[in-house]
Amino acid sequence: MNGAAGNSRLRRLIKPAARPVVQFLFNRLGPLSSSPAPVPILLYHSLDGSGSDLSLSPEKFRRQMAWLHRHGWRVLTLSGYAAALKGGTLRPPAAVITFDDGYKNFFAQARPVLDRYGFKATIFIAADFVGRSSGSFSLLDLPLLDRSELAALSGEGHEIGSHTLSHPSLPRLTADRSRREIEESKTVLEELTGEEIGSFAYPRGDYTAGIVEMVRTAGYQAAVTLRPGNRGRMEEIFTLPRVTLRPGDGLGYFRLALGPFFGRYQRLFQLPVRPR
Numbered sequence: 001m002n003g004a005a006g007n008s009r010l011r012r013l014i015k016p017a018a019r020p021v022v023q024f025l026f027n028r029l030g031p032l033s034s035s036p037a038p039v040p041i042l043l044y045h046s047l048d049g050s051g052s053d054l055s056l057s058p059e060k061f062r063r064q065m066a067w068l069h070r071h072g073w074r075v076l077t078l079s080g081y082a083a084a085l086k087g088g089t090l091r092p093p094a095a096v097i098t099f100d101d102g103y104k105n106f107f108a109q110a111r112p113v114l115d116r117y118g119f120k121a122t123i124f125i126a127a128d129f130v131g132r133s134s135g136s137f138s139l140l141d142l143p144l145l146d147r148s149e150l151a152a153l154s155g156e157g158h159e160i161g162s163h164t165l166s167h168p169s170l171p172r173l174t175a176d177r178s179r180r181e182i183e184e185s186k187t188v189l190e191e192l193t194g195e196e197i198g199s200f201a202y203p204r205g206d207y208t209a210g211i212v213e214m215v216r217t218a219g220y221q222a223a224v225t226l227r228p229g230n231r232g233r234m235e236e237i238f239t240l241p242r243v244t245l246r247p248g249d250g251l252g253y254f255r256l257a258l259g260p261f262f263g264r265y266q267r268l269f270q271l272p273v274r275p276r
């Protein structure tokens with residue numbers, strides 16, 4: 001039996017029901033790890049109780065933020081993270097909190113919780129959809145943040161990043177269309193916020209080497225993907241991994257996702273890259 005076959009048998013043996021046990025064990029072992037602590041980039045979409053793949057309940061979000069605060073974690077914007085990574089000054093425990101698509105419920109559900117702890121989020125906006133709804137590009141059909149809300153959030157220190165103009169899968173477009181999505185969204189959001197837009201998130205997590213180069217030459221400083229992982233490296237400043245929080249994820253999973261054994265846990269259960 002080769003190694004790959006052995007691994008897949010192991011995966012079948014470790015049923016999803018065993019996940020909380022593995023999470024508990026990894027969390028107990030975490031402090032013994034000799035590798036440097038990761039600095040995870042957390043990914044949220046909508047805070048609502050629907051249980052959809054793109055949703056997390058507001059209560060779970062509150063508990064996660066309270067946990068970060070209680071345990072002395074600092075929260076960086078993605079620009080702050082990129083600057084610290086470049087400068088070699090990234091010091092755990094620290095995390096980045098990102099929200100994709102800019103659902104309007106950020107304002108009522110996330111903002112007051114983040115305010116309570118002095119945390120600043122990075123919100124990725126598809127510029128054509130400001131003040132509209134998400135039904136045409138997302139499995140959720142919900143209202144999105146409008147101009148005045150985005151300007152207010154930016155003024156309060158939250159970072160607004162680009163999620164293109166129209167939320168396409170960029171590799172499916174012509175090079176000219178892709179470049180327009182990447183460059184014009186930056187300009188539109190800069191006019192809206194009065195701030196330089198330095199962060200980018202690939203819609204659906206889709207990118208190629210050519211797309212990455214366009215993001216770099218457009219003047220962005222960092223970009224995030226849907227690739228799972230909690231350790232960013234300087235070489236991948238334009239393809240940073242993230243940690244997705246899903247509706248079924250409890251505090252045990254949250255702690256694991258912030259810790260040194262997240263990669264091993266991902267491989268053990270072959271967690272999917274979704275949601276998109």
Ligand SMILES: [Zn+2]
Pocket residue numbers: 100101163167203204276
């Ligand atoms: Zn998106």
